Amino acid sequence: MLKEAGMARFKEITVALVLVLAVWCGVTMPLGMAGDQAAIFGIVLVTLSLWATGLVPGYVASMFFFTALLLGGLSTPDVVFSGFTSSAMWLIIAGFIIGAAITISGLGARIGGLTRRYLSRSYPVLIGGLMLVSMALGFVMPSSVGRAAVMVPIGMALAEVLGLTKGTTGRTGVAAVIAIGTNMPSFAILPSNIPNVVMAGLADQLFDVHFGYTEYLLLHYPVLGLFKSAVIVGLVLVFFPARLTAPQDQPPAPEPPVGGKQGLLLVILLVTLVFWSTDQIHGINPAWIGAATALVLMVPQFGFVPQPAFKSAIDVGTLFFIAGALALGVVVNKSGLGDIIAREAFAWLPMQPGADFRNFMSLALIGAGTSIFTTMPGVPAVLTPLAPDLAAATGFSLEAVLMTQVIGFSTVLFPYQIGPFIVAMGLAGEAPRRLLKVTLSLFLLTVLFLIPLDFLWWKLLAVI
Incomplete structure (x- = not known):
């Protein structure tokens, strides 16, 4: 009982802190965001915290997401309900x-x-x-x-x-x-x-x-x-x-x-x-x-x-939860937040020609970090247009930069980032948050071991 009460209190404190951060974002409009973008970013942060902590059922968090966007006039119904x-x-x-x-x-x-x-x-x-x-x-x-x-x-x-x-x-x-x-x-x-x-199609098209x-x-x-x-x-x-x-x-x-x-x-x-x-x-x-x-x-x-x-x-x-998870990436991309987040990460990461391992890790982490806000299908839509800039910053070929997206959008931190995870657990009658221990541990092991191993494999194949 004490352990459960402590966990519930931890979830409440986490969501409260995120709520404060969301309000701060709405007031200060960081990273050059417009007013609507800052408000959407705050709503996204609160929604993500509710999904990640499980403080309320997933469908309640999705309803908050839908309602806040529509009442605030921050997006149109066709975008907000695109998941349905x-x-x-x-x-x-x-x-x-x-x-x-x-x-x-x-x-x-x-x-x-x-x-x-x-x-x-x-x-x-x-x-x-x-x-x-x-x-x-x-x-x-x-x-x-x-x-x-x-x-x-x-x-x-x-x-x-x-x-x-x-x-x-x-x-x-x-x-x-x-x-x-x-x-x-x-x-x-x-x-x-x-x-x-999506990545392959955009690479061909662009x-x-x-x-x-x-x-x-x-x-x-x-x-x-x-x-x-x-x-x-x-x-x-x-x-x-x-x-x-x-x-x-x-x-x-x-x-x-x-x-x-x-x-x-x-x-x-x-x-x-x-x-x-x-x-x-x-x-x-x-x-x-x-x-x-x-x-x-x-x-x-x-x-x-x-x-x-x-x-x-x-x-x-489950359908409401999934509709929210699917719509979140669409809302972020339509609002232009995805580009802001990716470019800000691009500016902060230590990339330079010749530093192959550091560049490789940075590109993989850009994809992984972007997916937290856009969900997986939104990653290539955000990052693919930036590929020439990333290629110039790293000295990698355009093809290699595009391929690093795969490492990024397959490196998941939270279950909600991948809609099929939610679907499968829903079909099985199990709570998606039960996957959190696996996804967090897998993320850590991927960053520490699998991405470096992938780097060696790419080197062996002379891709980079």
Whole structure:
């Protein structure tokens, strides 16, 4: 009780201090901000503090964000509510419905039972195996939210089979490794995460610089994909320890053949997966593919998601939280705050031609720092236009400077910075703030070890 009271008081003090800082920013208009920009910056700071501390539920913080901006006349409704109209939001809603269908039909429990024989040897094998499957999906599915929508119901069903029930640290560990594993390694695969695609598209549009799939993979996957994933597995095992309590010495009862409703659902999901995996060919947004699948599953005659199940499947609080997280980056970029923050960081960092390691670290930290305010998809939109200036300051090639963005926007400090983290944890019924211990530790280890290791790898490849 005393520990909980102390933590609550710490959260209150933290938010109060941030509130004072926000008021100071609004009054003094630092860094050459205009009045509206300073006010927006203050609102962003308070919102971030509420999300980071968990002092209030995430959806309450999002409502504060929406309301403060609109009442203050600081932004327009189409920008403030852009999270609700984003394709990511509709992929999330589709994910809720797909997850409900998998659970209600019993298909999730069946798949969990089938995979149990391979992943039930121990808790570390379970966590490592789920990470490997999540990494593999990154090569065939272009959407991290889509990957989470596939993996979360299966992972949660498997956790239930192995005795990791709701409220246990082991279940949270399963949710955490899926949330991070379906997103973080895929930053090293060019078409598999939104920031990657935005960066490559802007590089092509602004500078006529083209990045190939193989060169991108070779440069980033060894460290950001393989090494970082191994570190993530280790952190999940440390922060969410558990033992598998389901009996391991008894083989599972043989499953009856798939048929009826489960068979039809499996066919629908396989067709969906094929369309998700080939979006580079047909050009249909993964969100609209998910929406079409959700529509089929909602048809009453099929009975996959009855009306009562639909009402319980859609977590409105999670949707509000995600809408706020998605809109924050848009608001920051539209207001011009992103450029101010990035240029100020650029001015303070010690970059000069010839100091390769210091320059490399500085460029990576610019991306990581910018993402705290813009969230990940906003980083390339802010930093890519600055690439020629950064190249001149460091002596790196334009291509190398652009590629360092990947290190920056894949180095996350808080869970809210990556929308798919929030989505996956929401689909799993776990609080996103449970990831905070992992993300903070991963940030520290990345700065101390993985970025220097990446520097050596880039040197070996003669990129810098």
